[in-house]
Amino acid sequence: MTTTTLTDALPAHRKRGRFAMRAAVVALLLWVLVPLWLLAVNTFSSPDAVNGFPKSLVPEFDLGSLSFFAGFQGVSRALLNSAIVALLTMIMSIGLGAPAGYALSRFDFRGKESFRLLVLMTRAFPLPLLALPLAVMFIRVGLDDSLFGLALVHTTLALPFAVLITFSLFSGIPMELEEAAWTLGCTRIGAFHKVVWPLIRPGIAASAVFAFVISWNEVFAASVLTIQNRTLTAFLLQSLDVSPMPLKFAGGFVLVVPALIFIFLVRKYLFAMWGIANR
Amino acid sequence: MTKFRLTTGIVAAGLALCATSAQAQDLLFWSTQAKPVEETQRMRDDVLSGFDQPVDYQAADEGPWITRIQAETQAGSGSIALLGGLHGDFTSVEGGLVDLDTDLDSANVVPAYAELGKLGGDGQKYVPWMQATYMMAANKQALEFLPEGADLNELTYDQLIQWAGAMAEATGGPKFGLPAGPKGLKHRFFQGYLLPSYTGGVVRTFKSAEAEEAWNKLAELWQFTTPASTNYAFMQEPLLTGEVWVAFDHTARLAEAFNQKPDDFVAFPTPKGPKGRGYMPVIAGMAIPATAPDPEASAALIDYMLSPEAQIATLRATNFFPVVDVDLPDDMPPSVKAAGEVISYTSKSEDSITALLPMGLGDAGGKFNQVYVDMFERTILGGQPIRDALDDQANALDALMKETGAPCWAPDAPSDGPCPVE
Amino acid sequence: MLTPARIPYLLLLPATLFLCAFFLYPFVLVAIEAFTRDGTFTAQNFQTALGHWKFPAAMTNTLLLAAVVVPIQTALALLMAVLVTKMTSGRDMALYVFTIPLGISDLAAGIIWLAIFEQSGFLNSMLYHLGIIDQPGTWLGYQSKGVIFAAVVLAEVWRATAIMLVILVAGMGLIPKEYDEAAEVFGASPWKRFIRVTLPLLRPSLQTALILRVILAFEVFAVVAALGGTSLPVLMGETYHWQFALQDRGVAAAFAIVILAISIAATLVIMRALRVPKEARI
Numbered sequence: 001m002t003t004t005t006l007t008d009a010l011p012a013h014r015k016r017g018r019f020a021m022r023a024a025v026v027a028l029l030l031w032v033l034v035p036l037w038l039l040a041v042n043t044f045s046s047p048d049a050v051n052g053f054p055k056s057l058v059p060e061f062d063l064g065s066l067s068f069f070a071g072f073q074g075v076s077r078a079l080l081n082s083a084i085v086a087l088l089t090m091i092m093s094i095g096l097g098a099p100a101g102y103a104l105s106r107f108d109f110r111g112k113e114s115f116r117l118l119v120l121m122t123r124a125f126p127l128p129l130l131a132l133p134l135a136v137m138f139i140r141v142g143l144d145d146s147l148f149g150l151a152l153v154h155t156t157l158a159l160p161f162a163v164l165i166t167f168s169l170f171s172g173i174p175m176e177l178e179e180a181a182w183t184l185g186c187t188r189i190g191a192f193h194k195v196v197w198p199l200i201r202p203g204i205a206a207s208a209v210f211a212f213v214i215s216w217n218e219v220f221a222a223s224v225l226t227i228q229n230r231t232l233t234a235f236l237l238q239s240l241d242v243s244p245m246p247l248k249f250a251g252g253f254v255l256v257v258p259a260l261i262f263i264f265l266v267r268k269y270l271f272a273m274w275g276i277a278n279r
Numbered sequence: 280m281t282k283f284r285l286t287t288g289i290v291a292a293g294l295a296l297c298a299t300s301a302q303a304q305d306l307l308f309w310s311t312q313a314k315p316v317e318e319t320q321r322m323r324d325d326v327l328s329g330f331d332q333p334v335d336y337q338a339a340d341e342g343p344w345i346t347r348i349q350a351e352t353q354a355g356s357g358s359i360a361l362l363g364g365l366h367g368d369f370t371s372v373e374g375g376l377v378d379l380d381t382d383l384d385s386a387n388v389v390p391a392y393a394e395l396g397k398l399g400g401d402g403q404k405y406v407p408w409m410q411a412t413y414m415m416a417a418n419k420q421a422l423e424f425l426p427e428g429a430d431l432n433e434l435t436y437d438q439l440i441q442w443a444g445a446m447a448e449a450t451g452g453p454k455f456g457l458p459a460g461p462k463g464l465k466h467r468f469f470q471g472y473l474l475p476s477y478t479g480g481v482v483r484t485f486k487s488a489e490a491e492e493a494w495n496k497l498a499e500l501w502q503f504t505t506p507a508s509t510n511y512a513f514m515q516e517p518l519l520t521g522e523v524w525v526a527f528d529h530t531a532r533l534a535e536a537f538n539q540k541p542d543d544f545v546a547f548p549t550p551k552g553p554k555g556r557g558y559m560p561v562i563a564g565m566a567i568p569a570t571a572p573d574p575e576a577s578a579a580l581i582d583y584m585l586s587p588e589a590q591i592a593t594l595r596a597t598n599f600f601p602v603v604d605v606d607l608p609d610d611m612p613p614s615v616k617a618a619g620e621v622i623s624y625t626s627k628s629e630d631s632i633t634a635l636l637p638m639g640l641g642d643a644g645g646k647f648n649q650v651y652v653d654m655f656e657r658t659i660l661g662g663q664p665i666r667d668a669l670d671d672q673a674n675a676l677d678a679l680m681k682e683t684g685a686p687c688w689a690p691d692a693p694s695d696g697p698c699p700v701e
Numbered sequence: 702m703l704t705p706a707r708i709p710y711l712l713l714l715p716a717t718l719f720l721c722a723f724f725l726y727p728f729v730l731v732a733i734e735a736f737t738r739d740g741t742f743t744a745q746n747f748q749t750a751l752g753h754w755k756f757p758a759a760m761t762n763t764l765l766l767a768a769v770v771v772p773i774q775t776a777l778a779l780l781m782a783v784l785v786t787k788m789t790s791g792r793d794m795a796l797y798v799f800t801i802p803l804g805i806s807d808l809a810a811g812i813i814w815l816a817i818f819e820q821s822g823f824l825n826s827m828l829y830h831l832g833i834i835d836q837p838g839t840w841l842g843y844q845s846k847g848v849i850f851a852a853v854v855l856a857e858v859w860r861a862t863a864i865m866l867v868i869l870v871a872g873m874g875l876i877p878k879e880y881d882e883a884a885e886v887f888g889a890s891p892w893k894r895f896i897r898v899t900l901p902l903l904r905p906s907l908q909t910a911l912i913l914r915v916i917l918a919f920e921v922f923a924v925v926a927a928l929g930g931t932s933l934p935v936l937m938g939e940t941y942h943w944q945f946a947l948q949d950r951g952v953a954a955a956f957a958i959v960i961l962a963i964s965i966a967a968t969l970v971i972m973r974a975l976r977v978p979k980e981a982r983i
Contacts, residue, residue, distance in 0.1 A: 017891075025784050028777075029798050035859060036801065038823050039813050047539065051519040053821035053837055054829040072320060096716040103712035115713055117965065122724045124916045124964030125731075126940050126957045128342060129950075133727035135350030145358060156723045159716065164913060165868055168905035172875040202871040209803060209867060217806030223343040224350065227307055227358055228335065233806070236316070241808065241927070242462065243315040244535055245516055249816065251316065252809040259804025267797045270870055342945040371948045451836055460930045461938075506842025507820055509930040520821040522837075642948040649947060656931065657754070660843055 039256070042249035050246040065250035074235065079258070081147055082216060082232040086262075088151035089158055089215040090208050096155070097162025097207060098200075104163070105170035116164075123160040127153075131224045138225060145227045153221045158211035165210070169203035170196075205269030209262075216259050232258075305335040306576055309347065310363030312409075312563050313597045314338040321596035329592070330583045332576060334360075341368065348372045348568060357570035360577045362405075366562045369405045370398055371642040376566045378402030381578065386585040387604045391635075392562055399639030399685065405564030406581055409590070409599035412560050413467060414621045415547050416514070416533045421446055421454065421524035422545070431547040432624060436476065436496050439525075439550045443503035446524060453505040456523030462512035464529055465655060466648040471559025471634040472527070473497060476552025480691045481634055482680065482698045486673040493552070494658060494665045501659050509660070518544065529561060530622075531598035534614035541613035548625045555630035557690075562636060563599060632690050639685035650676045673700050735954035746955040750943075759934040764963070766850075766925075766935070767918035770857045774914060775907075777858065778865035782873050783895065796870065803863040811927025814856035815841075818928065843932040850933065856924045861917065865910040872906025873899070908975040915971065916964045936960050 042050050043066060044059035069075055100119075104112060134153060135144070143149035177199075178191045222234035233255060240251045313322045319338045327334040339347070344364065351357025352375035362369070362376075369376065383393045383406065392407040417431075424445040425431070429438045443455035459465045470481050477493035478484035511517060514528035515535040526533070527549065536544050549556060565584060567577045583589055590601035591608065598614055600622070607619070625631055637647050650672050657668045677700040687698035738745050750756060785796045802810070817823045818840045825837035840848050876899060884894045900907070922937035936956060944953035 021784060021787065024780070025788065025795055028781060028784070029795065031859070032798050032801055035813050035817065038816060041823075042816055051516070051539075051821070053520060054826035055821070055823055057823070057827070057830075068317070068320075072316065092719075096719055099712040100716040103709040107709035109706070109709045112709075115717065117968070118717070118720055118725070120912065120916065120968055121728070121961060121965070122720060123913065124919070124961050124968075125724075125728060126920060126937060126960060128346070128941065129731050129944060129954060129957050130724070130727040131343075132346050132350055132353075132950075133730040134723070135346065136353045137727070139350060139354035139356060152723055156720065159720065161913065163716065164909040165871065168868070168872060168909040169875060171905040172872055172902070199875065202874050206867045206871045209800070210864075213803050216804070217809075219806070219808065220343060223339055224346045227309075227337065227347075228305070230337075240316070240812070242512060244317065245519075247316055248812055252812050255809055256805050260801060263800055263804055264797055267793060267800065270796065270800075270867065270874075342941065345945060345948075452838065461926055505820075505839060506844055507839045509843040509932050510815075510819075510841055510928075511930075517820075522820045645945075645947040646949070653754075660932070 036256075039249060039253055042246070043253040045246070047244070047246040050249065065246040066253070068247060069236070069250060069254050072236075074230070075232070075254075078230050078232040078235040081226070081229050083258070085147050085151045085154060085222075085231055086212045086215040088148060089154040090211040092151060092155040093158035093162040093211040094204060094207050097159050098166045098204065100163045101166025101168075101203075102170050104167040106175070119160045119163050122156050127157065127218075128220045131221050134221070135224050144225065145229055147226070147229055150222055150225050150229075150231070151215070153225060154211075154215040154218055157218065158207075158214045161210040161214070162207040165207050166200065166203050169200050173199050202270050205266050209266055209270075212262050213259055216262075217255075304358075304572070305333040306360040306573075306580055307358055308334050308336045308361045308363060308580070309344065309359045310336065310338050311341055311344050311365065311368050312338065312363050312599070314340070318597050322593075326584075326589055326592040326596050329589060330580060332580075334580065344368065345371055348375055351375070351568060351570045355570065357568060358572060359568050360571050360573065361580050362566045362568060363408060363563065364405075364566075366395060366405075366564065366636045367644045367648075369564060369566055370637075370640060370644045372568075373398055373404060373641065375568050375570070376404045377569050377571075377574065378404070379406055379567060379578070379581070381406050381581055381585070383407075386582075388585065388602050392560075392602055395562055395636060395638065396564055405566040406585070407602040408563045408565045408584060409593050409597065410560055410562050410602050411530045411599045411618075412558065412622060412625075413464075413472065413527060413529055413549060414533070414618060415525065415527050415549055416518060416536060416617075417526075417545050417547065418518065418521070418524040419543055419545060424449055431545070434547065434550045436473075436500070436550045436552050440496065440500045440503065443500060443525065447503045453503045454524035455500065455504045456511060456514055456517050456526040457504055457508045458511045458514050458526075458528050458532065459508040459655070460511045463508075464532070466651045467529075467559055467561075468527055469497075469651040469655065470637075470648075472549050472557040473552070475557030475632045475634045475690050476550070476554055479554040479632060482676065482687060483691045483694075483701045485676055485700050486669045487701070489553070491665055491669060494654065494669070496552075497655075498659055498665070530600075530614075530618040534598040534612075534618075537614035537617045538612050541617075544617075546617035546621045548621050548628075551630065555632045556625070556628065557634055558625055558631045559634045559636070561599075562602070635689045637685070638688045640679075640683050643679055643683050646679055647676075650679065676700050731950075731954045732958065734951050735958050738951055746951040747958075749949075749952045750939075750955040750959065753939075755934045755939060759936050759939045760959075762850075762925075762933055763919055763921065763936045766853065766857070766921055767915060767967075769854055770861075770921075771911070771914055771918055773854070773858050774862045774865055775911065777862050778869050778910070781862070781866050782869040783899070785870060786873055799866055800863045802860050803867065805860060807860065807921075807923035808927075810856055810860040811924045814852065814859070814924065815927050818852050841928060841930075843930070846932060849929040852928050853921075853925050853933065856928060857918075857921065860924065861914065864917070865914050868906050868910040868913070869903065872903050872909075876902045904975055908971060911971050911975070912968050915967045919960055919964050919967070 041057060041059045044061050046060060046062040046064060049056065049060060138144040138149050173196060177195055217233060219233050222231045226234060236251045236255060240248050313319055319336065322336045327336055351359060388407050396403050396405045396407055398404045424442060426438050426441040446454040457465055457468060473493050474481055474490060478487055478489040484490055505523060507522065513532040514523065514526040515533050517523035518526055518536040519539060565581050567574055571577045585603055587603065587605040590603055590605055594600055594615060637644055640647050654668060654672050657663045658665045680697045684697045687694040691698060735746055736742060781799050785792055788795060820837050820839050828834045841852065880898050881894055884898050920937050921935055925933050925935050926938060936959060940953050940956040943949050943956060
């Protein structure tokens, strides 16, 4: 209402700007959504349509392929396992990563660069090669085939994200803000809680999103380190690429949906308090 | 928000710990076979449900499969009860397998396959589980382009090339396909079919003039082969979509085409070359790792899997044929009937050259395959001169043979010492 | 006692201990395999890896892919982030849609994009419906490396731009709007304000986003394998191949160390180029 009247009052070039902006947003939305739509089309089509040509761009609402997964033994169990591992990964990577990110942004100390490099190395080294020594270690110490053990491995993958994202966000928050809070009688912890925490919440949310999707989508470690307690990805995805076409798409769809729901739930925390949110 | 997350976390952690302790210890069947989700499901529901203990059938990619076994072997304890895999899979984990004393004679296992299970040594490292082979499949639309006078069952490579050429000309695009993708079994086409058909050997004749001719023929055929072949793993999909009309592949990897559209496709034997028709069996086996929690239960599961009922159920589940003598019921799926006819035709024809799976190579089986795949990638895809690449790859093959000391296996004539590249 | 000098180390301790146990320990074991063969120290694994005929192609493709994909993603992520912050309505929804690909694994993304580009896929179907073609042609044939490359670029941009977007949006939220408003008062154009105000203030987040994205780009594999089969070798694919198909853990480890080395080199370059001087911080 106010926006429309404002837009009306704007000079012509401003209007054109608005229009260009909207067009860009729509184009980008389509860019993201169209491939997903096509995945849905194949998921909800009969095998004949999936194998046929030319393909229709509208699904037939055939639930055959999807219902196969509903009847697949152990799917619900695997779904729960995946959620548990993802949750543990989230908690551990933020719990370990945020303090480290804070330290990196607020203090100058010896070994700072080596620590950053160590964190990055974990991401730059192919996990499948690490799986063997890790699995041997886990079998020996009794962590093998436990969701907690798998979450530990996923945490190593998610930790670099948590450390670096919180680091860059803390760096963006003026030191003065915290110092002001101290002079007003807060303890360092109190200042953190009252002033800094609301600001870094988007960073924590972003780290959480990463931790969740990294854990959710990780196949290799999951299929080596869990046997009785398979995650959904290890359960479905590793054999998906050799499965018949219709099931390939339905399986992909089954895997994507929970991750989408999760991102939907945390999306509003991605905005910081004083930048965008109060605009 | 934090509090909420912490509580759920604690609950989750608790759940996770309970879950580990509460679950009953099923026998874990860790396999590289029956990976497509439907096959996995059928293995669980139709085959293993008949065993008197609960079995947890897990199909994994080769990577996780090997890594898990290596980890259990190194750690000295494990949870896998039974391994399932192809001949080639077992060669890479040989050290972690126990010698089996399954009574293969009374189970009526084909003796030649039982011998393969010794992996070139004395002990029975794996027991044959099921078998398959390769064949050709064609869309019936393709048949009208068959060269004059060609008999589908007695097709030669030259006729195949003509046929593929005629199809390409008539339809405006190549219609022949090979499983040449990263997960395709192209190396078996070279080792088991093309090369034996032209040279009568695999290793000894690797750089012979006949081998050069074989690769040249492949280059000719490749002109009429769809370039999307380098993405294919299973040929059943491109056949079903109509991208490909004629294809070579593993019987199990063609099965869906026959089962979904039985009236649209015909199966026929692989082509013949000057020396005859190369023929390669695919053997999957079962083995017990040294770290198996309950070896006796594992052995009992092997016995069960070799029973005629389980063998027939396995055939229905995976399109892999029994390795024991059984009479097949009449109500088999179309894919089994199609493959069965081709197999019996091929085994009766006199000019078959049986190429066995590589033996005695230890964990160098992958490198052995790579010699042939490299030949393909360098010459057919990369356009390098065939003769030069052949000499170069022959050196690699020779070095590999000397390093492993593997003696020749069929169809190459037996050798004392490592199989020579002549 | 908690002296200020000790605080940072105390904060880093848990993460460090964790990484030592679950990364450094297995990493050292694998690294040892890279430098030894049959128990003796040797550079032979590296010679085999670097001397393999596919190595130059794998290295070039990996670097080239990163060089093409990452800049596009950076630009696109910045554009998305700016658009989202400027939107007056529907912002939540737009941001959500933009971040959706985050939830899609690389394997699944490969499946989706193969469904588009394969011969009987959606691209050909669309062209057919529009009457542009009357016969589906092959897009991803092994000779059309350019097309495969472009398809991989599209799929990677689609899949992984969200990684940068989320980091940038979180960072952009921290920029006080007063800065932007002040610049506007002084008559700076939107573009100038973006270049002179937003970008410099966004540097910490941009640096993080770039580093993480580049490292992940060097490990690209699943999408390439799905779309390109064997015709577009990349370093990660070769690592897998040596480890699992060829069963040579030493050479595979050597490949992995090469990936690690180029990742660290790229990280150092980005850190230097986007250095955030202490005095320039807000």
